[in-house]
Amino acid sequence: MNNFNLIKTTASARAGELITSHGVIPTPVFMPVGSQATVKTLTPDEITSLGARLILCNTYHLYLRPGVEVIKKLGGLHRFMDWDGAILTDSGGYQVFSLSALSKVTDEGVTFRSHIDGSSHFITPETAVALQEGLGSDIAMVLDEPLPSDAPVTQVRQAMERTHRWAERSLAVHKRADQQFFAIVQGGFSPELRRQSAEFLTALDFPGYALGGLSLGEPKELTWQTARHTLQYLPQDKPRYLMGVGSPEDVVEAVGLGIDMMDCVLPTRVARNGALFTRKGRVNIDNAAFREMDARIEDGCDCYTCAHFSAAYVSHLFRAQELLAYRLATIHNLRFMARLMADIRKAIFNNSFESFKKDFLSSYQTTDEGVRLVQKQKWIKARKPEID
Amino acid sequence: MNNFNLIKTTASARAGELITSHGVIPTPVFMPVGSQATVKTLTPDEITSLGARLILCNTYHLYLRPGVEVIKKLGGLHRFMDWDGAILTDSGGYQVFSLSALSKVTDEGVTFRSHIDGSSHFITPETAVALQEGLGSDIAMVLDEPLPSDAPVTQVRQAMERTHRWAERSLAVHKRADQQFFAIVQGGFSPELRRQSAEFLTALDFPGYALGGLSLGEPKELTWQTARHTLQYLPQDKPRYLMGVGSPEDVVEAVGLGIDMMDCVLPTRVARNGALFTRKGRVNIDNAAFREMDARIEDGCDCYTCAHFSAAYVSHLFRAQELLAYRLATIHNLRFMARLMADIRKAIFNNSFESFKKDFLSSYQTTDEGVRLVQKQKWIKARKPEID
Numbered sequence: 152m153n154n155f156n157l158i159k160t161t162a163s164a165r166a167g168e169l170i171t172s173h174g175v176i177p178t179p180v181f182m183p184v185g186s187q188a189t190v191k192t193l194t195p196d197e198i199t200s201l202g203a204r205l206i207l208c209n210t211y212h213l214y215l216r217p218g219v220e221v222i223k224k225l226g227g228l229h230r231f232m233d234w235d236g237a238i239l240t241d242s243g244g245y246q247v248f249s250l251s252a253l254s255k256v257t258d259e260g261v262t263f264r265s266h267i268d269g270s271s272h273f274i275t276p277e278t279a280v281a282l283q284e285g286l287g288s289d290i291a292m293v294l295d296e297p298l299p300s301d302a303p304v305t306q307v308r309q310a311m312e313r314t315h316r317w318a319e320r321s322l323a324v325h326k327r328a329d330q331q332f333f334a335i336v337q338g339g340f341s342p343e344l345r346r347q348s349a350e351f352l353t354a355l356d357f358p359g360y361a362l363g364g365l366s367l368g369e370p371k372e373l374t375w376q377t378a379r380h381t382l383q384y385l386p387q388d389k390p391r392y393l394m395g396v397g398s399p400e401d402v403v404e405a406v407g408l409g410i411d412m413m414d415c416v417l418p419t420r421v422a423r424n425g426a427l428f429t430r431k432g433r434v435n436i437d438n439a440a441f442r443e444m445d446a447r448i449e450d451g452c453d454c455y456t457c458a459h460f461s462a463a464y465v466s467h468l469f470r471a472q473e474l475l476a477y478r479l480a481t482i483h484n485l486r487f488m489a490r491l492m493a494d495i496r497k498a499i500f501n502n503s504f505e506s507f508k509k510d511f512l513s514s515y516q517t518t519d520e521g522v523r524l525v526q527k528q529k530w531i532k533a534r535k536p537e538i539d
Numbered sequence: 540m541n542n543f544n545l546i547k548t549t550a551s552a553r554a555g556e557l558i559t560s561h562g563v564i565p566t567p568v569f570m571p572v573g574s575q576a577t578v579k580t581l582t583p584d585e586i587t588s589l590g591a592r593l594i595l596c597n598t599y600h601l602y603l604r605p606g607v608e609v610i611k612k613l614g615g616l617h618r619f620m621d622w623d624g625a626i627l628t629d630s631g632g633y634q635v636f637s638l639s640a641l642s643k644v645t646d647e648g649v650t651f652r653s654h655i656d657g658s659s660h661f662i663t664p665e666t667a668v669a670l671q672e673g674l675g676s677d678i679a680m681v682l683d684e685p686l687p688s689d690a691p692v693t694q695v696r697q698a699m700e701r702t703h704r705w706a707e708r709s710l711a712v713h714k715r716a717d718q719q720f721f722a723i724v725q726g727g728f729s730p731e732l733r734r735q736s737a738e739f740l741t742a743l744d745f746p747g748y749a750l751g752g753l754s755l756g757e758p759k760e761l762t763w764q765t766a767r768h769t770l771q772y773l774p775q776d777k778p779r780y781l782m783g784v785g786s787p788e789d790v791v792e793a794v795g796l797g798i799d800m801m802d803c804v805l806p807t808r809v810a811r812n813g814a815l816f817t818r819k820g821r822v823n824i825d826n827a828a829f830r831e832m833d834a835r836i837e838d839g840c841d842c843y844t845c846a847h848f849s850a851a852y853v854s855h856l857f858r859a860q861e862l863l864a865y866r867l868a869t870i871h872n873l874r875f876m877a878r879l880m881a882d883i884r885k886a887i888f889n890n891s892f893e894s895f896k897k898d899f900l901s902s903y904q905t906t907d908e909g910v911r912l913v914q915k916q917k918w919i920k921a922r923k924p925e926i927d
Contacts, residue, residue, distance in 0.1 A: 188855065192862045194847070217830070217855045225833050225851055233847045442605070445613050459582070459621045463613055467576065467605040474580045477862060 154331050154358045155390045155411075159500055163382075163409040166499040169390055171237040171289040172329040173229065174204050177496060178390065179406045181397070181488045182207045182239060182414040187216070188232040190485075191419055192478040195234045200455070201482065202489035204236040205289075207414040210282050211246035215265050215272075219285040227287035239414070240288035242279040242335075244295050245394070256296060258313060276317035277324045284327045292361065293321045295335040300369040307339035314363075315351050322355055333359035333392060340373055342380050349384035359412075360385050361392040366401075366415075375404060382409050399428055399491055400515055403508050406495050418488050422480035425469045428487040432516030436480070441466040454486035455479075542719050542746045543778045543799075547888055551770075551797040554887040557778055559625040559677040560717040561617065562592050565884060566778065567794045569785070569876045570595045570627060570802040575604070576620040578873075579807055580866040583622045588843070589870065590877035592624040593677075595802040598670050599634035603653050603660075607673040615675035627802070628676035630667040630723075632683050633782070644684060646701060664705035665712045672715045680749065681709045683723040688757040695727035702751075703739050710743060721747035721780060728761055730768050737772030747800075748773050749780040754789075754803075763792060770797050787816055787879055788903055791896050794883055806876050810868035813857045816875040820904030824868070829854040842874035843867075 155178075157167040169176040183190045183198065186209040190198050198206065213222060225231045228238055247253065247263045254262040260275030274282075276294045283291035294317050296310040314337045325332045334357040338344030352360060362381055365374050378393060385391055392412035393405050402413055418428065425436040429449040434441075436448070447457035448465060456465065456479040468476035498507035543566075545555040557564040571578045571586065574597040578586050586594065601610060613619045616626055635641065635651045642650040648663030662670075664682040671679035682705050684698040702725045713720045722745040726732030740748060750769055753762050766781060773779055780800035781793050790801055806816065813824040817837040822829075824836070835845035836853060844853065844867040856864035886895035 187859045187861055188852075189859075189861050189863045192866070194843075194863065194866075212859075216859055217851070221831055221851065221855075224831060225849060231849070231852055231855075233852075443609055443612060455582075461613060461619070463605070463609065464576070464619055464621075467609075467619075471575045471577075471600075471604055473575055473577050474862060474865060475577045475582065478580070478582075478866070 155388065157388060160409075161499050161502045161504050162407070164406050164495075164499050164504045165409055165411055166496050167390070167411060169205070169237075169412070171205070171331070173235060173237040173289050176205045176237060177492075178411040179402075179492060179495060179499075180205055180412050181402055181418075181492050182412065183485050183488075184209075184414055184416045184419060185232070185234075186416075187212045188222075188228060190481075191423070192474075192481045193485075195232065195236075197455075197482065198234070198485075199236065201485045202493070203485060205239065206234070206236065207239045207241065208286070208288065209243070209246055210240045210279065210286065211243035211250070213240075213286060214243060214274075214282055215267055219282050223285045223287075227285075229287060237289040238286075239290040239412075240283045240286055240292065241394075242292040242294040243274060243282065244279070244292075244335075245297055247274065248297055256313075258316065261294075261296075276321045280321050280325050280332075284325070284330065287327075288330060290331045290333060290359070291325070291327075292333050293318045293335055293357075295337055295363050297337065297364045297367070298339060300340070300364075300367050300373075302339060304339065304341055304344075307337075307341060308344060311337040311339075311344055311348050315348070318352055318355060318357075322357070331358045333357055333361050333390075335361045335363040335394070336381055336385070337363050338381075339364060340369065340377050342377075345377060345381040346384050349381050353384065353386055357389070359390040359392060361394050362410075363394055365393065366395040366397070371401075375408060378405070378410070379408050398517070399487070400512060400517055402488070402491065403495065403511050406499075407504070407508050418484040419481050422484040423477045425476075425480065427480055428484050430511075431514055436462070436466050436469050448483060449487075452483065452486070453490075454483050456483045456486075543776065545776060548797075549887050549890045549892050550795070552794050552883075552887050552892045553797055553799055554884050555778070555799060557593070557625075557800070559593070559719070561623060561625040561677050564593045564625060565880075566799040567790075567880060567883060567887075568593055568800050569790055569806075569880050570800065571873050571876070572597075572802055572804045572807060573620070573622075574804075575600045576610075576616060578869075579811070580862075580869045581873075583620065583624075585843075585870065586622070586873075587624065589873045590881070591873060593627065594622070594624065595627045595629065596674070596676065597631070597634060598628045598667065598674065599631035599638070601628075601674060602631060602662075602670055603655055607670050611673045611675075615673075617675060625677040626674075627678040627800075628671045628674055628680065629782075630680040630682040631662060631670065632667070632680075632723075633685055635662065636685055644701075646704065649682075649684075664709040668709050668713050668720075672713070672718065675715075676718060678719045678721060678747070679713070679715075681706045681720070681722050681745075683725055683751050685725065685752045685755070686727060688728070688752075688755050688761075690727060692727065692729055692732075695725075695729060696732060699725040699727075699732055699736050703736070706740055706743060706745075710745070719746045721745055721749050721778075723749045723751035723782070724769055724773070725751050726769075727752060728757065728765050730765075733765060733769040734772050737769050741772065741774055745777070747778040747780060749782050750798075751782055753781065754783040754785075759789075763796060766793070766798070767796050786905070787875070788900060788905055790876070790879065791883065791899050794887075795892070795896050806872040807869050810872040811865045813864075813868065815868055816872050818899070819902055824850070824854050824857050836871060837875075840871065840874065841878075842871050844871045844874075 252264040279294035295314040334352040338348040444462040498504040639651040667682035722740040726736040832850040
């Protein structure tokens with residue numbers, strides 16, 4: 152099955168379409184995150200109305216609660232959450248390595264403790280496939296072994312080689328014809344290892360490739376450099392997915408490198424903290440300027456929030472800690488991302504992506520909070536994790 | 540202006556219509572509570588789609604945050620919260636006496652401290668009118684002096700007489716022609732004082748009357764006895780509003796006595812704690828029975844939640860503490876209340892209210908949580924209050 156059509160390239164940026172069992176998704180695409188079978192605060196109808204048709208759910212979370220068997224019994228993940236769009240599930244690897252108390256990684260698999268109740272679990276590459284086939288996502292990911300950005304190169308090599316063996320084993324057991332199965336390129340920040348990883352996995356002919364182990368706290372320039380380097384070894388006719396990106400500015404950068412798919416909790420998480428996206432940059436609704444502002448949060452925004460409520464009202468809801476606040480802010484930020492992706496795609500078709508990117512990045516002000524949020528996601532976690 | 544048409548009575552139960560500046564409201568009516576200019580978790584569109592066209596907002600909360608001047612500047616409360624239905628505002632009296640640290644009541648007014656920042660405020664009956672005229676609600680309430688249910692009768696008499704003087708002063712300054720202004724009958728649990736209060740206020744010819752000082756923790760039988768007794772002294776052609784009721788079972792009882800309007804945070808507050816209404820009684824979504832239940836929460840329910848999601852999914856969202864859980868539960872309970880009121884009204888028109896009431900109360904199981912919730916709302920508060 153052909154799962155991807157590359158329609159247009161301009162410089163390195165690409166526009167295409169990803170063909171899934173639940174619809175054709177225009178790329179480049181940003182996937183909202185619905186960790187626990189819900190994009191926090193939103194109904195499926197709202198996600199659709201925001202312009203999103205592909206979301207990401209976390210296998211790790213759903214495996215622990217309510218359990219994949221429960222979801223299977225209820226007709227699979229789409230029916231469980233009443234979502235008729237497409238779903239990508241991750242393998243659970245990232246959460247196993249970052250959220251849980253990790254006991255042991257061997258060639259066989261990973262033993263870890265649940266962050267919910269401390270219970271012990273063992274996941275193998277084969278289990279990760281079975282779980283995702285059970286959930287019935289449209290796109291599944293191989294179990295990989297990601298590492299912190301400061302891991303020594305010998306450890307990075309070992310983890311990469313294990314990831315490769317796991318990819319082969321996963322491919323051998325993956326059966327669902329209605330589910331695409333993507334590999335994850337590892338290799339840390341070593342150009343040589345990244346090349347090896349990309350070439351090894353490309354030879355296995357997966358229908359898509361993700362760049363793993365990035366956006367985990369390393370300097371941004373290193374992210375882009377590593378991504379740019381790796382992408383040259385990946386096939387042009389397959390979708391390329393940069394995991395864990397992004398912020399509006401990072402999404403624009405990533406598309407410029409030739410990325411087709413991205414996901415990140417950032418737009419929804421910062422929304423719940425009152426940080427709202429505008430084309431001029433991120434603003435905080437707590438700011439006194441919004442308190443009596445009788446105008447929408449962003450001039451020209453067509454989201455439900457901006458169409459119905461003044462910035463003053465949203466500001467009031469945040470100050471009063473009303474639950475509606477988190478929902479209205481989530482709607483605004485996800486609609487911003489959908490509009491941004493549509494504009495990016497248009498610019499690629501018009502051969503004007505480079506000037507779009509330059510204009511966007513020069514007017515979009517990044518803030519300290521952006522930096523702080525990335526730091527919060529750093530590898531070593533001492534505190535109770537935020538799970539979305 | 541005629542603000543109320545009594546259309547049908549059967550035994551004591553009444554069906555009619557309340558004519559407001561924002562639409563005609565069929566009675567008996569249950570008003571969802573939107574304390575801080577939001578019915579918690581819902582958009583105005585959703586409130587409408589649930590079948591509610593009259594909600595209650597709290598003057599006390601809006602006075603403290605964002606401030607009535609801010610709301611006026613933004614075009615009034617309807618525009619501020621984008622609600623085109625009708626709004627009843629309370630006078631703030633109940634919150635002043637229950638939520639805040641109360642400094643002093645004199646004939647002039649009430650001095651109190653904000654529960655938010657401890658700042659000192661002074662409200663008079665005239666201020667309460669001005670605040671509600673500033674908000675622009677469709678129905679405003681006089682400032683009254685409610686008392687705990689165990690207050691000695693001499694104190695109850697003093698408070699009642701003060702409430703009467705305040706009603707006269709309020710009426711003298713109330714100006715908005717597009718806003719109805721209701722009096723509040725006090726008098727505690729003394730039949731004689733209740734009669735006096737009802738007769739005194741009736742003589743002032745308000746367009747509607749509320750029963751105050753009930754549902755504050757006294758035994759239920761005493762509530763109904765006092766309400767029944769008081770209602771006989773109120774005019775038939777004016778709407779009668781029982782403040783702070785109800786639960787489904789209390790709403791049915793109150794209608795049976797001849798009440799036309801009610802409000803309570805109960806349906807929305809218990810929803811956020813996972814307690815869901817069904818015709819068989821209140822169920823808790825935490826119950827293991829729901830964990831894998833591939834059916835709607837209530838068979839035959841037409842709410843958005845039941846139309847789209849299994850009980851298992853809603854149960855999952857609660858266990859995972861997902862924000863969508865609180866919204867879906869709120870939708871279910873408020874739709875239950877709207878359907879209940881529609882069925883009650885139909886039964887009144889069909890002369891079958893008494894048998895409806897009997898059937899409903901025999902099949903609807905009340906629970907301990909119901910009792911606990913009422914107790915939580917008891918007068919003397921030692922802890923940080925829940926404001927909705």
